[in-house]
Amino acid sequence: MRLRLLTASLLLLGTALRAADPAPALSLELGNGVTLPVVLIPKGTFMQGSPTDEADRGNDEMQRFVNLTSDFYLGKTAVTVEQFERFVQETGYRTEAESGPSGGFGWAGDTLVQKKEFTWRNPGFTQAPDHPVTIVTYPDAEAFCQWLSKKVKRKVTLPTEAQWEYACRAGTTTAWHNLGDEAASNSIAWHKKNAGNQTHPATSSSVNPWGLHIGGNVAEWCLDWYGPYESGPLTDPVQTNQNLSDKPRRVLRGGAWSRDPKNTRSAARYRADARSRNADIGFRVLCSVAEVIPPPAPKPTTNTSSTGGLLPRMEGGSEPSVGRPTVPVSTTQPAPSPTSSDAQAHGTTPTETKGGPIDFLVGLMCLFCPVIVVGLVIWLVVRAVKSKNQSATPSASSSRGGQSAGAALADALQQPSGSGSGRAPRIRLVEDGFWILVDIARGSTVRYVYRPHGGMDVSGQVQYQPGPEGQYIYTGAKPENVRVTEAGGQPLDDAFVYDSDNRDTQRGNAFDQDDDRPPTYPSAY
Incomplete structure (x- = not known):
């Protein structure tokens, strides 16, 4: 036991030393001048959860030793209204609150109330473009990540619960990532006692040691399903079992403007139905360090015909030199005269020999045969597809009484x-x-x-x-x-x-x- 504690302490010390300097940042280009800054989070180890003597801790915050084996980029802030709007402009996406019949849960002056008019565009209070976006469900956040992945050619997802807490702590072990008391949370997190019943600019709170504005303002979706912690030590944990709670719920982290200060602690955990659409829920993105390399383009098929592709091997076994002009060898023309003197006697050189009518007809056939073959293949494919569709889908004539x-x-x-x-x-x-x-x-x-x-x-x-x-x-x-x-x-x-x-x-x-x-x-x- 002492050896384990000593090992854990040394690993935590190494992580804390790496947190001494803010990590480098990267700006993801979203188009139209909109960017999304992300911060490089170094791989490392930490103690997830809270100690038993931490004030206001939850019963579900059992400590466990966690090892994260890969560096990753994490959003410097929660995704903002401006960044989400850029996604909507380019894709035409409609959130679940917009497409559903009853809207989202917005602020009605004293509580969150569901109304049709409450969406990410109108959460019930005034928002500027640099405020964190709200009233987005877990599927809405996933859709944004999928769009961004294609946009920046990197894998973009939501963070796991362990990745979120590790990045939030940035090597610290106190209840909050600056100090260990509730009064200190006022400078790093917007919560129920200081937010005035609304969100605030995503960069308006103090950063943690790794340069992240994290904790408070909005609760943030994580990849995990909510459930009791599996005891550690663990490597790259993520909860994929959705049946460990009273009903399937996703993890939320960070607290929110509507929650008490204790909910903005680094270890505090929350959960919600994946389709919750509330004015105190947003999300933050995680981005891979390596760019996603697109699959190689298929190699062109080798064509050894006289109409294109690789040139045939020349006599003597030598290959034509790359970059040197070569004379195409036609298989349809008669062979040249055996001696240059015979050709000169007829007033021509071998390259000037002209074919007769038969050669002309053969040339036409060589020209049109590929076209005929390609056309035949296309006709067969179209016919097969039509036949398959007709057999799989009821036709209009087979619908009774002219049904659609x-x-x-x-x-x-x-x-x-x-x-x-x-x-x-x-x-x-x-x-x-x-x-x-x-x-x-x-x-x-x-x-x-x-x-x-x-x-x-x-x-x-x-x-x-x-x-x-x-x-x-x-x-x-x-x-x-x-x-x-x-x-x-x-x-x-x-x-x-x-x-x-x-x-x-x-x-x-x-x-x-x-x-x-x-x-x-x-x-x-």
Whole structure:
């Protein structure tokens, strides 16, 4: 035990020494003059969690020794309104609060309230472009990271919980990354006692030893599912099991303008439903150190015909010199005269010999044969694709009574499955989710919407990989109803609905209207 503590102390000392100087920064170009600064975080070891004598610690902050084996870049601040707006401008992306029927949870003067008008553009209080963006769900943050990855040619993700705390501490071991008391948090974090019920500029708080503005202002999404810590020592830990909490929840770190100062401590942990859309939730990005090298372009196929490609080997076994002009060797012309004197007798040299009509016809055939072959291949491919589509998708002529293709597919969804002995419905609700069985190709996209009990509609999609019972969708509890809105790229004009009362119905326009029940979408904490 003493040896372990000594080893841990030496490793922590090495990490602290490396934190003496702020790490170098890098600016990711987002376009239109907008940048996203990131700071290089050196790999190292630290003690995650809080000691038992730390004031206001949570019961879920058990200490464990963690080793992070790779350097990484971390956002200098949480992603700002300006940076997120740049993403939206380029992609046309709509957040879940914007696309959902009930909006997000914004500030109503005394509490967070869900209203249609509350989105990242309007959280209920005034925001400037340099404030951290809010009312973004975990999937919204993932979408931003995917866009940024392609933009900067580096792998961009959310940080793991261990990476976030390691970067926040920057070699420190106190409750906050400057000092160990609550009064010190006022200079490094915006919280309930000093924020005035709103966010503040992302760079307005003091930086930690590694140059990060971190802790307070907004709670930040992490990659991990929330659950009790696995005991250490651990290397590069990340929690991938979503079933270790009362319901699947993602980790949030850093506290927020709406939370008490104790929640801005380096070790403080929080959790929320991944689709929570609150005015006190934002995110920070993690970026790989190495640039992502695109796969090499496919090598051109070797073509040894006389119409192009590599030149044929010349007589005597020598290869043509690179960069030296060469005379193409035609296989369609007659061989040159055996002696130069014979050629001179006819008034020509070997390179001036002209072919007759037969050579001309052969030349035309060599010219047009590749075109004919390519055209034939294209025709066969098009014919095969059309044949496959016709066999996989119901045609307009096969739809009963002139139904649209979408209505025909919706009608097909209601028919009993041909793969089983029973006549089970195509959508089957179970205690923690539902099954979808649909006649489409494996790997096709299925889009669906379900309504949890007492909640608002939740939309999603899945790449169809069915088992014997179909495709399973986990929701954490039995939903009130489910509807399939698209299957295999085919929108369903009258989306097929299955509700918990075992009624198969066609969705009318009224289904899209909000009911009179108060929204009960999960809050941030």
